[in-house]
Amino acid sequence: MKLNTSKITISNLWDVIQEHEGKSFLTKKGLPFTYVIKGGELFTDRRERSITRSTFEKAYAKLIKDQEGENAPRVIIGPKTLNVYGAPYVWAVFTGIGLIDEPQYIQQEMEL
Secondary structure, three states: OEEOOOOOOOOOHHHHHHHOOOOOEEOOOOOEEOEEEEOOEEEEOOOOOOEEHHHHHHHHHHHHHHHHOOOOOOOOOOHHHHOOOOHHHHHHHHHHOOOEEOOOOOOOOOOO
């Protein structure tokens, strides 16, 4: 896993996520979903509860800390290592927007 932080930073993360609203994503297990943004919350079409902007920022900060902080680099192999609510969806969004470069991950464009 490699992080692409040159274009996606903590300050523009939510803007990038908003730009991909309505796009189809796949979880690591291959489950398709799309999302809509309402204020500071992301709602997927697979769950009733939202994932907040702060959750995405917390997960981003964890990725940076685990890759560049003390005792780095730590191995991050999937959503569970993010340790945040909605981790499979956070991971899929991060991968789909290009923040996480995961060689075995194949993001498919799906017809809506």
